[in-house]
Amino acid sequence: MQLDDTRKQILAASGHLLIQGGPGSGKTTIALLKAARTLETLAAEQHVIFLSFSRAAVRQISDRVGEHLPLAIRPHLEVRTFHAFFLDFVRSHGHMLTGTSAVFLAPDGERQRQADHEGDWDTETIKLASRGIFVFDQLAATTATLLERSPALRALYSDRYPLVIVDEFQDTNVDQWRVIQALADTSTVICLADPDQRIYEGFVKGVDEERLQHAVTALRPTPFDLAGDNHRSAGNGILDYGNAVLRNSPAEQPASVQYVRYSFPHTPEVVTHHVIVHLQALLAKQLGREPTIVVLGPSSAFVAGISEAVSAEQTVNGTQLPAVDHELVWDPVLAAAAGYVVASILEWPTLPRDEAITTTLRRIADFYRVKFTDKQAKTARSSIKATNNAIQAFSDGKTPRTKTGKSVIVEVDNGIQLTGNPVTDWQLARARLRGSTELSEIFDKARMLRLLHATDALAWGLADAWDGQSSYPGATEIVRRVLADELVDGRPAEPRAVTLMNMHKSKGKEFDGVIIAEGVHTPKLIDPDWDEKRIIQQRRVIRVAITRARHKVFFVRPKNAFPLVPRSQHPPAS
Numbered sequence: 416m417q418l419d420d421t422r423k424q425i426l427a428a429s430g431h432l433l434i435q436g437g438p439g440s441g442k443t444t445i446a447l448l449k450a451a452r453t454l455e456t457l458a459a460e461q462h463v464i465f466l467s468f469s470r471a472a473v474r475q476i477s478d479r480v481g482e483h484l485p486l487a488i489r490p491h492l493e494v495r496t497f498h499a500f501f502l503d504f505v506r507s508h509g510h511m512l513t514g515t516s517a518v519f520l521a522p523d524g525e526r527q528r529q530a531d532h533e534g535d536w537d538t539e540t541i542k543l544a545s546r547g548i549f550v551f552d553q554l555a556a557t558t559a560t561l562l563e564r565s566p567a568l569r570a571l572y573s574d575r576y577p578l579v580i581v582d583e584f585q586d587t588n589v590d591q592w593r594v595i596q597a598l599a600d601t602s603t604v605i606c607l608a609d610p611d612q613r614i615y616e617g618f619v620k621g622v623d624e625e626r627l628q629h630a631v632t633a634l635r636p637t638p639f640d641l642a643g644d645n646h647r648s649a650g651n652g653i654l655d656y657g658n659a660v661l662r663n664s665p666a667e668q669p670a671s672v673q674y675v676r677y678s679f680p681h682t683p684e685v686v687t688h689h690v691i692v693h694l695q696a697l698l699a700k701q702l703g704r705e706p707t708i709v710v711l712g713p714s715s716a717f718v719a720g721i722s723e724a725v726s727a728e729q730t731v732n733g734t735q736l737p738a739v740d741h742e743l744v745w746d747p748v749l750a751a752a753a754g755y756v757v758a759s760i761l762e763w764p765t766l767p768r769d770e771a772i773t774t775t776l777r778r779i780a781d782f783y784r785v786k787f788t789d790k791q792a793k794t795a796r797s798s799i800k801a802t803n804n805a806i807q808a809f810s811d812g813k814t815p816r817t818k819t820g821k822s823v824i825v826e827v828d829n830g831i832q833l834t835g836n837p838v839t840d841w842q843l844a845r846a847r848l849r850g851s852t853e854l855s856e857i858f859d860k861a862r863m864l865r866l867l868h869a870t871d872a873l874a875w876g877l878a879d880a881w882d883g884q885s886s887y888p889g890a891t892e893i894v895r896r897v898l899a900d901e902l903v904d905g906r907p908a909e910p911r912a913v914t915l916m917n918m919h920k921s922k923g924k925e926f927d928g929v930i931i932a933e934g935v936h937t938p939k940l941i942d943p944d945w946d947e948k949r950i951i952q953q954r955r956v957i958r959v960a961i962t963r964a965r966h967k968v969f970f971v972r973p974k975n976a977f978p979l980v981p982r983s984q985h986p987p988a989s
């Protein structure tokens with residue numbers, strides 16, 4: 416790899432560094448080279464830590480380590496999510512704050528408690544933390560407080576990690592920033608940043624547009640700017656188009672960016688299916704290999720609909736579209752909650768009838784509690800209420816009025832013959848989720864568990880629980896234990912040629928082709944009725960989405976969608 420003067424200076428520099436640059440300018444790459452250079456000088460027990468936001472970003476960075484680090488030193492580079500690092504830290508040292516050993520309340524458990532909690536949930540999480548029970552959002556604050564208060568801990572961690580690299584620094588929240596500052600006391604910190612990729616502001620509490628200035632003031636880092644470079648999509652106009660969308664300025668539409676516009680009776684799902692198949696063929700021809708493609712949408716629910724549509728072969732206007740094998744990046748917490756419902760069914764044969772019915776109904780209500788705290792789930796509240804009513808009715812000896820309640824009773828009364836093979840039995844139990852819209856929804860979400868990569872661990876755990884005859888006593892607890900760590904720290908599924916996710920999740924990643932799809936009713940890509948702040952935030956998100964592409968971007972938009980760049984230069988429909 417050719418290194419220009421700026422990069423040579425970065426490799427030679429000592430002390431804290433702030434490396435800024437636009438999408439694809441090479442921040443991650445130079446940081447990996449710097450890590451390699453630093454590791455050559457460290458003692459055997461010392462490591463470099465590279466902190467990033469999402470598990471998928473960690474995977475992409477980890478996959479690139481091989482290109483830049485010699486084999487011998489690779490184990491000394493730890494690429495981790497912030498939260499995985501904080502979780503380990505709090506588990507190891509949380510007792511220093513509370514006097515009791517730290518317990519982590521996994522995200523699904525938290526959402527259930529939150530749904531039942533009257534009053535301010537943030538205040539409650541602080542109270543829980545003071546009793547040694549830590550929820551996801553308290554991990555950063557607790558790590559920060561421990562590091563700030565204990566010079567011994569600071570010394571310990573700085574000794575282990577003399578170099579700390581912080582990815583997407585512009586999106587760090589106040590507690591993450593406190594941790595970085597505390598470590599910067601005696602470790603060297605490298606911040607990688609692009610202020611225009613600030614996409615958490617307004618979504619995540621404590622993210623601050625002044626963050627880079629904070630770093631400049633507090634750390635006095637040597638600044639480097641890779642701004643003008645673009646190694647991802649050099650010369651094809653994708654970055655310029657992304658910048659035009661960001662600034663809402665007129666732009667020539669390059670050949671690398673295309674629009675497909677649809678109107679009734681066509682649906683965005685089917686049109687996107689078409690575009691995936693077309694783009695795969697186009698890029699395979701251009702690149703001479705199987706391309707990587709991502710489909711991005713404004714919401715997870717919309718993307719899940721596309722996932723369903725492209726999973727099946729279909730014929731449209733005489734054209735046959737093959738099923739598309741793909742990875743869907745989805746909400747693992749909801750999948751886990753669905754898994755607990757299935758696990759409760761695995762316990763039926765050893766439970767008294769009443770207990771089997773009420774336990775499963777409770778897990779169903781829990782599923783909807785988890786869903787309820789997801790802001791998009793407006794109808795979940797009524798499902799929780801209906802399921803609770805069903806439990807009450809059943810306990811009072813009456814017949815529940817809801818289909819879900821009735822179906823669960825019928826299924827328990829039909830009995831379930833389990834075999835002792837956890838994989839088969841899991842499917843048998845899941846198949847009992849039928850007879851109401853709610854049960855079908857849980858059935859679908861439980862299917863997503865295969866994406867969690869915990870399936871082997873689940874099978875082992877369940878095999879241990881098999882009572883040798885008919886049931887898996889304690890299955891729910893086992894499933895909960897296996898999934899708790901997986902939800903925070905697990906590796907995502909292996910990459911596939913086609914990935915689907917919501918736009919926010921695409922930050923820090925890179926694909927040959929990007930398809931940005933917009934539905935008619937789902938949250939729009941952009942809406943002129945939004946206030947100015949929201950429009951600016953959304954333009955940043957769209958730019959992030961566009962600039963994930965190396966070679967080609969396709970937009971799938973409704974015919975009358977609001978243009979992303981000023982109308983005079985509006986791209987022609989194709």
Ligand SMILES: Nc1ncnc2c1ncn2[C@@H]1O[C@H](COP(=O)(O)OP(=O)(O)OP(=O)(O)O)[C@@H](O)[C@H]1O
Nearest residue numbers: 416417437438439440441442443444646647923924
């Ligand atoms: N100096 C370089 N010479 C050639 N290719 C490079 C160089 N630096 C980076 N690249 C390539 O350019 C692409 C983008 O690099 P990288 O991911 O490091 O950028 P980034 O600034 O971290 O991007 P983003 O902020 O969008 O995540 C990668 O495919 C990488 O291999």
